Amino acid sequence: MAPVLGQGVTNAPAAKTKAVSTSSIPTLASMQQAVLNQDYTIEQLRRFKEENGNIVTVRELLEVDANGTLRPDFELTFLEVVGEPPGSQLTQDWQQTYNRYGTLFFRQGAFNVRDLVKASTNYSLHDFGIVIRAGRLARRVVVFPNAIDKAIWLIDVDSLTSVPLFIAEFDHSLNLFANIEAVTFTSTVQPITPTLPTSNVTAMPDFASAQTFLNSPAGLLNPNVMVAIDYTLDNLEVHDDPINGRKKLVMSYTDGIDQFMIVQTVNTVDPFANLPSSASGAHTIGRFRDPAISALVFWDDQVAFHVAGRGLLKRLDEVARRVYLQALSQ
Amino acid sequence: MSSNHSTGPLGDGGEHRGLRSALAARCRFALRDVGSDESSEHIAKCSFCTARTKAANRIAKFASQRPEVPAALSAASMLEGIYDRVVESAQQVSLGEWLQQSDVPVPDEHAPEVSAEASPWADATSGVECATGDLIGEFLRGPELPDVRVWFGVRRSILADVAHEIAAPAKLRLMNWRVLLAGAAASAVIALLAVSDPAPVHPTIVFTDLDRAPDVEFATVRYGSRH
The missing domain is CATH 2.50.20 (outer membrane lipoprotein receptor (LolB), chain A)
Structure with missing residues (x-):
């Protein structure tokens, strides 16, 4: 294996x-x-x-x-x-x-x-x-x-x-x-020698570096998550999806133990374009919530946004809404 | 001189609300107490009171003479008829209710008829001294009417109230127009300000619930392989 x-x-x-x-x-x-x-x-x-x-x-x-x-x-x-x-x-x-x-x-x-x-x-x-x-x-x-x-x-x-x-x-x-x-x-470990390339995950020190790495796509943004005041940015990586080759910026926020993620996938199409609410000019956030997971998805300017965390973290609704407004205002 | 006031059931002489005396207060006081020095001084100065006093003096000679009461008025049937009419009319007003509630004994209708000579009305009739028989008939038949001058005062008061009510809607309409104009002006100013400084329009965001977790990394972390 x-x-x-x-x-x-x-x-x-x-x-x-x-x-x-x-x-x-x-x-x-x-x-x-x-x-x-x-x-x-x-x-x-x-x-x-x-x-x-x-x-x-x-x-x-x-x-x-x-x-x-x-x-x-x-x-x-x-x-x-x-x-x-x-x-x-x-x-x-x-x-x-x-x-x-x-x-x-x-x-x-x-x-x-x-x-x-x-x-x-x-x-x-x-x-x-x-x-x-x-x-x-x-x-x-x-x-x-x-x-x-x-x-x-x-x-x-x-x-x-x-x-x-x-x-x-x-x-x-x-x-x-x-x-x-x-x-x-x-309590010991054999020396770990990488045999599989890890190039599909690239750690970034900050958002500006990630933006440059991704060639500054128009819809990419540095999310404002002040509403989740007890969470701060923990990790920032660029993932290369081996299946479809899409690049995505994965930002993880932590309160010390818990985590939620904001993922921005560039060069995507609007999955909600055919919804009736879109025809009336409204902007749609798709939301799934069960006890295990809260996941919110939306799209703007060729970038698909995912906001995901544990199911109890209902304040992610407001996080997603504010990030969407931030994207629309750019 | 007919009375300007109507008497209540207790004869307290209370005035109807809204009636104003045609006489000035000083004239009223003076004419009530003609003999006093203060009244004499006023009467000497007031032409109205002077005329009233002279007229009263002329009538006093006739009022002091008591003509003989016609024999027909002394008949018991006549008096009893008067009595019945008074009772009937009084029964329909608050006087009748007062009499029914009071301790005054009601005369027994089935008591033997008393002769006219022994009738208690005989003394009462002899006590009534009226200038003429016509005056008595007028008192008994006609309703008591207030003085004409009093009615003139009431009429003036009512007309003044009506005129005020007619004027008030006009004023109200004028005030409404002023308010509308002020509101329109304020709206125009606000609209101009809004045009010159457009406020940002917040986009509408709609949440649509999904029936399955989207294909996000966190879903795989929680659920594992998603097949």
């Missing part, structure tokens, strides 16, 4: 720093420190709740090579769909999905302390005692958001390395939406 490789912004050789063992109660700071410094290899089960409500369990192998930054080098390898025979159509679909989106599964599909200061402001951590996970001593903690429109996280943190061994994401009604469970864990 072809692994998915992810490399940090610096692309520097991995810093093989041993983490200091601790049996104390984990904190947000210790978990972020593990991202910066801890190498590990973990075989885990990642459970997805599909749109039709079915649960699909995928076995994967994650190798993380810490590089002193919050974006460590990693390799994510799809192993199997639990209960599916190898080579089945479903297995092939999932393999292709991991090939295309594996980076997103690691960066955005798990619990990450992306900004310690904001995370400490917007969340609180509560310890619930000692558990055994993947044959290792761990402490169970719950991370509560200070706002009702964000997820609640239950995490079994390895007592020795502060690496999460079990992650469960709940909404405010305690409905489970995502789950990752470690099966085996080792």
Whole structure:
């Protein structure tokens, strides 16, 4: 199975720093420190709740090579769909999905302390005692958001390395939406040698650089998201879609733990051109919302905009509206 | 001299609302108390009061003479007829209601007829001293009318009110036109300002709910493979 490789912004050789063992109660700071410094290899089960409500369990192998930054080098390898025979159509679909989106599964599909200061402001951590996970001593903690429109996280943190061994994401009604469970864990990693080109994802330091990289298309804009005041820009990348070759600017915003994305895909046609509301001069924002996801799409001047985040984050409606107004005013 | 006032059920002489005395207050006071020094001083100065006083003196000679009451008026049937008419007319007004509610004993209709000589009306009749029989008949038959001068005053008052009401709508119409003109002028000024400084028109944004999550990266992160 072809692994998915992810490399940090610096692309520097991995810093093989041993983490200091601790049996104390984990904190947000210790978990972020593990991202910066801890190498590990973990075989885990990642459970997805599909749109039709079915649960699909995928076995994967994650190798993380810490590089002193919050974006460590990693390799994510799809192993199997639990209960599916190898080579089945479903297995092939999932393999292709991991090939295309594996980076997103690691960066955005798990619990990450992306900004310690904001995370400490917007969340609180509560310890619930000692558990055994993947044959290792761990402490169970719950991370509560200070706002009702964000997820609640239950995490079994390895007592020795502060690496999460079990992650469960709940909404405010305690409905489970995502789950990752470690099966085996080792605190070492084999050197990661990229065998697949990573040119389809290019990290950008700022919007101006991304705009220049994309040849300054007319409809591209630097979104104003002041309405989501507890979120700030976390990451900015240009993706080359390997399927259709379209370039898109992916901007991720975080409140320290949670994330939402604004994606601008250039050189697209208006998907809402034939709607009756468009004929009357109105501008349309397509909206999908369920407990798992809030997704809003709109179009202006050859650029398709996607605003997406967790289902509870209903304020994304206002984010989308304001970004659309910003686009129309350009 | 006929009275200018109508009496209420209690005989308190209360005035009808809206009637104004044709006499000035000083004249009224003077004519009421003719013998006093103050009144004499006023009468000497006021030509109207002087004439009224002279006329009153001329009539007083006749008013002091009491003519004989005609025999027909002394008949019991005559008096009883008067009595019945008075009672009937009084029953239909508030006087009748007052009498019914009062403690005054109602005469017994079935009591034996009393002779005219013993009739209590005999004393009352002898007490009534009128200048002429015509005056008594007029008092009993005709309704009490206010003085003509009083009615002139009432008429002037009503006409003045009507004239005021007719004038008020005209004033109101004039005021409405002024308000409309002022509003039109203000609208014109505002329109000119608006033309010279056009306000931005906000585009209309409509949310359309989708029945399936769009093909966005985050949907794949949440749902996984989308087949």
